[in-house]
Amino acid sequence: MTKRKIPYVLAAASIVVAGLTAFLIGRYALSRDAPAEAQVSPTGTPVIVEKPPHPSIAAAMTAIAEDNTKPRFVGELNGITFLGMGTPVPRSGKIACSNADLREVPSSQAGSAIRGSELDFDVTYLPPGLSLARETATVCNEEVIAAGRVYEGSSGRRLSIVRSKAAPVSVAYVSRDRLKPLTIGGRPSVLIEPIGFSSTGVLMRDEEGTLWTINASEIDTDEALKVAEGIK
Numbered sequence: 001m002t003k004r005k006i007p008y009v010l011a012a013a014s015i016v017v018a019g020l021t022a023f024l025i026g027r028y029a030l031s032r033d034a035p036a037e038a039q040v041s042p043t044g045t046p047v048i049v050e051k052p053p054h055p056s057i058a059a060a061m062t063a064i065a066e067d068n069t070k071p072r073f074v075g076e077l078n079g080i081t082f083l084g085m086g087t088p089v090p091r092s093g094k095i096a097c098s099n100a101d102l103r104e105v106p107s108s109q110a111g112s113a114i115r116g117s118e119l120d121f122d123v124t125y126l127p128p129g130l131s132l133a134r135e136t137a138t139v140c141n142e143e144v145i146a147a148g149r150v151y152e153g154s155s156g157r158r159l160s161i162v163r164s165k166a167a168p169v170s171v172a173y174v175s176r177d178r179l180k181p182l183t184i185g186g187r188p189s190v191l192i193e194p195i196g197f198s199s200t201g202v203l204m205r206d207e208e209g210t211l212w213t214i215n216a217s218e219i220d221t222d223e224a225l226k227v228a229e230g231i232k
Helices: 007-033 055-068 107-115 221-230
Strands: 034-042 046-050 075-077 080-083 131-140 144-150 158-164 169-171 177-183 189-193 200-205 213-216
Touching: 080 189, 107 131, 107 144, 158 221, 177 221, 189 221, 200 221, 213 221
Parallel strands: 080 169
Antiparallel strands: 034 046, 075 080, 131 144, 144 158, 158 213, 177 189, 189 200, 200 213
């Protein structure tokens, strides 16, 4: 993690990257399942024949393509604002630093920095097989303004949780029908439902004026919501 221009962009970055990665993963899977085969015609001329992709991969890619034709939702939902690309993001009043003054804590010190800050949190439930892989922290004048923990498991399973002192704002990158307003653990939230190979995303705001961003890759949506419910 390098210096962040805006701390709540840090909180939303994992979800945005996951949405973009979905398409790349799909292309990769498609290329693996649909190799070109060389056959010989009756005249002896080689003919390249493309094998069709696996039905599940084809369905996922179709769903992604259809979703990409829909307008991205811009507006407010359950107290969380989704801004169009290029729209200036408001800075939280709790952040006194300029962008240049934001600093990433070295990875070896991030854990202790988080545990000594107002943004420390406990994850009371983890899907089986996941374990803590790393912690991240961004500070403003030595005050932690973004705290993150990443948990990883086998088969590409990955869970990222970031809590930041930020306005309840996210960049609009999905259609309205993929956004579901919920109340999770008493917090007004929005579930970003996965499509194709994409991750499940959860945005939550709390009474302390912080924003939570959860990204769950290769993890069932029900499990991701159970994680969010158990965060303290």
